[in-house]
Amino acid sequence: MSTSGARVAALDIGATKLAAGLVDRDGAVTRFTVRPTPAGEGVDAAAVRDAVVALLDEVVGGGDEDVVAVACAGPVDAATGTVSPVNIPAWRDFPLVRALERWRPTARVVLHNDVLPLAVAEHRLGAGRGAQALLGLVISTGIGGGLVLAGEPVPGPTGNAGHIGHVPVELDGPRCQCGGRGCVETYASGPSMLAHARQQGWRGADVPELMAAARAGEPVAVATIERAADALAAGILAAAVLCDLDRVVVGGGVAQAGDVVLAPLRRAYHRRAGLEFARRLEIVPAALGPHAGVIGAAALAR
Numbered sequence: 001m002s003t004s005g006a007r008v009a010a011l012d013i014g015a016t017k018l019a020a021g022l023v024d025r026d027g028a029v030t031r032f033t034v035r036p037t038p039a040g041e042g043v044d045a046a047a048v049r050d051a052v053v054a055l056l057d058e059v060v061g062g063g064d065e066d067v068v069a070v071a072c073a074g075p076v077d078a079a080t081g082t083v084s085p086v087n088i089p090a091w092r093d094f095p096l097v098r099a100l101e102r103w104r105p106t107a108r109v110v111l112h113n114d115v116l117p118l119a120v121a122e123h124r125l126g127a128g129r130g131a132q133a134l135l136g137l138v139i140s141t142g143i144g145g146g147l148v149l150a151g152e153p154v155p156g157p158t159g160n161a162g163h164i165g166h167v168p169v170e171l172d173g174p175r176c177q178c179g180g181r182g183c184v185e186t187y188a189s190g191p192s193m194l195a196h197a198r199q200q201g202w203r204g205a206d207v208p209e210l211m212a213a214a215r216a217g218e219p220v221a222v223a224t225i226e227r228a229a230d231a232l233a234a235g236i237l238a239a240a241v242l243c244d245l246d247r248v249v250v251g252g253g254v255a256q257a258g259d260v261v262l263a264p265l266r267r268a269y270h271r272r273a274g275l276e277f278a279r280r281l282e283i284v285p286a287a288l289g290p291h292a293g294v295i296g297a298a299a300l301a302r
């Protein structure tokens with residue numbers, strides 16, 4: 001079946017937010033809604049599923065989609081259609097594709113990790129245009145990535161290629177929720193930064209406040225972001241050397257803080273990168289805003 005002209009309902013499932021949109025054949029988002037992802041005590045797999053389905057119902061109404069395109073926080077298993085997002089603990093081996101097939105039995109469901117769609121959308125329409133080897137990077141509750149190499153999205157056999165949050169940057173570093181140690185995510189995700197700043201005596205409430213404090217020059221906030229930027233830079237350098245990257249497009253809630261994160265990240269990267277080919281890498285902010293995930297998921301599904 002050709003799906004190039006199909007009506008596509010697209011979902012972007014993150015640990016912080018759920019987004020759903022209707023994407024037409026030209027890639028334009030005609031409807032779009034965002035809700036917080038259910039989290040905390042008592043939230044089980046069904047509760048998260050119900051929130052996703054309710055959001056889809058709200059966005060598509062009584063529509064008749066041919067394709068449901070899904071970007072989901074990783075890891076995902078594209079072969080079995082199950083997901084186990086590190087930062088959505090209610091879902092472990094959750095059969096997301098089956099749940100969506102039940103919601104819309106006539107539709108084809110296409111599943112990718114959440115950052116590959118962002119990378120694809122930014123590469124086609126946004127801050128990644130013209131890049132030959134692109135890493136899309138999201139800094140939020142978790143840290144995810146997606147690769148577009150030689151103009152083509154690279155999902156990998158299980159759909160998890162580019163999962164940079166779980167690249168280890170310290171051999172005996174802190175335990176990560178993934179089971180590993182010293183992962184980028186244990187330094188540079190929003191919750192990791194908050195935890196570190198609090199350990200150092202900072203008393204603020206949340207990540208936006210931490211960013212504002214850093215912008216105002218508060219020393220613990222500045223040092224926390226520099227530590228996170230250094231871990232991210234080490235992870236990006238690993239990816240740049242392995243994949244000969246020429247651009248990183250950074251999106252996600254934490255990255256929305258802008259240069260208070262991006263400037264230390266660029267400095268840390270250039271302090272670490274020695275090889276000429278790795279030093280040509282540009283680190284730029286995402287340009288497409290909150291629609292990027294659904295635009296990219298729809299593009300991948302077509």
Ligand SMILES: [Zn+2]
Nearest residue numbers: 166176178183
């Ligand atoms: Zn990890």
